[in-house]
Amino acid sequence: MSEARLRTEVLIAGAGLTGLTAATAFASAGIDCRIVDPAAGGPRSDARTTAVTCGSQRLYAALGVWRALRARTQPIRRIRVAEDDVPLFLHFECDDLGEGPVGHIVRNDDLSGALRARLETLGVPPVASAVEAFEEQPGWVRTQLSDGSVIDSRILIGADGRASPVRDLAGIGTRTHAYRQTAMVCTIRHTEPHHDTAVERFFPAGPFAVLPMRGRRSAVVWTEPHRIAARLMQLPATDFRVELAARFDGMFGTPTVEGPPTAFPLSLVLARRHVQGRVVLVGDAAHALHPIAGQGFNLGLRGVALLAELAADHVRLGLEPGDPRVLAEYAGCRRIDTATLVAVTDGVNRLFSNGLPGLGVVRALGLGMVNSIPPVKQALMRQAMGIAAGMAGPLPRLIRGEPI
Amino acid sequence: MARANASPAAVDPDEIARFDRLAAEWWDPAGPMAPLHAMNPARLGFIRDQVAVDSGMRRPLDGVRALDIGCGAGLVAEPLARMGARVTAIDAASAQLEAARRHAAVEGLEIDYQAAALADLAAGGQRFDLVTALEVVEHVPDPDAFLGQAAACVAPGGVLVGSTLNRTLAALAKAIIGAEYVLGLLPRGTHRFSKFVRPSEFAAPLTVAGLQVTAIRGLHYRALGGGWALGDDVSVNYILAAVRPG
Numbered sequence: 001m002s003e004a005r006l007r008t009e010v011l012i013a014g015a016g017l018t019g020l021t022a023a024t025a026f027a028s029a030g031i032d033c034r035i036v037d038p039a040a041g042g043p044r045s046d047a048r049t050t051a052v053t054c055g056s057q058r059l060y061a062a063l064g065v066w067r068a069l070r071a072r073t074q075p076i077r078r079i080r081v082a083e084d085d086v087p088l089f090l091h092f093e094c095d096d097l098g099e100g101p102v103g104h105i106v107r108n109d110d111l112s113g114a115l116r117a118r119l120e121t122l123g124v125p126p127v128a129s130a131v132e133a134f135e136e137q138p139g140w141v142r143t144q145l146s147d148g149s150v151i152d153s154r155i156l157i158g159a160d161g162r163a164s165p166v167r168d169l170a171g172i173g174t175r176t177h178a179y180r181q182t183a184m185v186c187t188i189r190h191t192e193p194h195h196d197t198a199v200e201r202f203f204p205a206g207p208f209a210v211l212p213m214r215g216r217r218s219a220v221v222w223t224e225p226h227r228i229a230a231r232l233m234q235l236p237a238t239d240f241r242v243e244l245a246a247r248f249d250g251m252f253g254t255p256t257v258e259g260p261p262t263a264f265p266l267s268l269v270l271a272r273r274h275v276q277g278r279v280v281l282v283g284d285a286a287h288a289l290h291p292i293a294g295q296g297f298n299l300g301l302r303g304v305a306l307l308a309e310l311a312a313d314h315v316r317l318g319l320e321p322g323d324p325r326v327l328a329e330y331a332g333c334r335r336i337d338t339a340t341l342v343a344v345t346d347g348v349n350r351l352f353s354n355g356l357p358g359l360g361v362v363r364a365l366g367l368g369m370v371n372s373i374p375p376v377k378q379a380l381m382r383q384a385m386g387i388a389a390g391m392a393g394p395l396p397r398l399i400r401g402e403p404i
Numbered sequence: 405m406a407r408a409n410a411s412p413a414a415v416d417p418d419e420i421a422r423f424d425r426l427a428a429e430w431w432d433p434a435g436p437m438a439p440l441h442a443m444n445p446a447r448l449g450f451i452r453d454q455v456a457v458d459s460g461m462r463r464p465l466d467g468v469r470a471l472d473i474g475c476g477a478g479l480v481a482e483p484l485a486r487m488g489a490r491v492t493a494i495d496a497a498s499a500q501l502e503a504a505r506r507h508a509a510v511e512g513l514e515i516d517y518q519a520a521a522l523a524d525l526a527a528g529g530q531r532f533d534l535v536t537a538l539e540v541v542e543h544v545p546d547p548d549a550f551l552g553q554a555a556a557c558v559a560p561g562g563v564l565v566g567s568t569l570n571r572t573l574a575a576l577a578k579a580i581i582g583a584e585y586v587l588g589l590l591p592r593g594t595h596r597f598s599k600f601v602r603p604s605e606f607a608a609p610l611t612v613a614g615l616q617v618t619a620i621r622g623l624h625y626r627a628l629g630g631g632w633a634l635g636d637d638v639s640v641n642y643i644l645a646a647v648r649p650g
Contacts, residue, residue: 030462314445316464317444317448318484318486319444325433
């Protein structure tokens, strides 16, 4: 290889939401980084939405991207949980906590755009290239990219999604859980305002979650056994609307469905390790649960915030960010956070069919702390908001809204 | 530099031979020097806090003239250079200096590694804003003379930072019996109890040389926390700072 060899402290593979957030966190902390994604140059459109918890919102505020995003988000200020025919089982008002909204629903395109704009300012625009191979050297990891360049970095971050090529190249195996349910996701319009309310209704076959969007619209995540979901998906649009309206039960007036629903068989992919040598997996590359795109997203951001903080503390002492001690500490904390996610997800059948009330909404908010939820409403809320310290130790500074 | 190695007052040949064998493994974070790697964040944090104005910056020691005494393969010199200091680093063991030079070149760091004896440097009149002597004084034959020479290198307004093991039974138990024999953290024979230096013994020659001790902290290994941290108990490992009034 005769190409000029480049050096950076952190190389990030994958310019999805998690990768872009990681690049923003590292660059904001003064850590030299690069981000590559084979799709970085192409047209992008992701109409999906993500639930950003209060903790993640604070991270984005600390990184200077929330201000631009705020006007386009839909806050969640109320959570209602109903079981089957019991109309109101639990009702959470976030004002009870005085911490602001429990979370915000954000369009992926908007979040991605705000992060890209911030990265442009920081001088770290995503580069259209893919990781082809890498090898560990003493003190470095040497990565070969598809554009022919070779980059030496202290850390290689695999933020390249559920099917992570970096994970495969590292030889890190996965555990996959497939569940018997399918989640159908669609956007609805309703005739009455939702008053910033997220609703979860429990039915014997699975939960029916409604997350507020801007205007008189909401996102519906409706879970049924595969067989029933398959039948529902084949229904003509009018009949599907009738079935949906029966579950919706006139909560915010009459619903109409926007566009065809999308079906996701529920499955979980977990990487067996999050750290191997100088390779670190984050986001969906480490833990991915269909269908709710945001599932684990906020948990993944906690990982990103922690790694950036540990690395920043180290480089400010003149030490290198990929120091084995940094990565070992990171791996230790992530093991605990992920063990919690696994414990939760192993119980996912129960949860997605007839679990504890409130947990589905918590899940929909992308939170995996279910089994550690104390029987106290406010504590439950803090968990849902992603601002509760976990067993893995205190919250990373970014999640507290502090710069690193 | 040809005559630098020959200064017999400051270096003990037995000690040098012992460390020469370790030079190649020095930079392996899981190797024999793992304890020094592990102590580094706490030690460097202490140094930075004595000298830097803003700990949030990448180059908090920008422009600081630094001398690292007993630099080994550069475990302290390199971070100091990355923090922005202009580093001169000396050691009596040539194999380590060679390892240090090679490593710094790979890292793209400019560090002036010299096989100089401290006595010559002190007599030569070079003065520094920061002088570090970490885990060194317990290996020299005449600590008083060594510390006096180190202090002489501190410029007005500059600071000396030193760390070592305290001559207490706690230190004996933890450093020699614990670290060397039981846990195998350090190669056997690394330390001799008679050479451990009490804080008062560390401070005395510095005071004589016109420095004022401004801070002293203990360095503690947290077995469960997985790292070294600063604390109030100075009975085993400690680190201190002394400034020359400017």
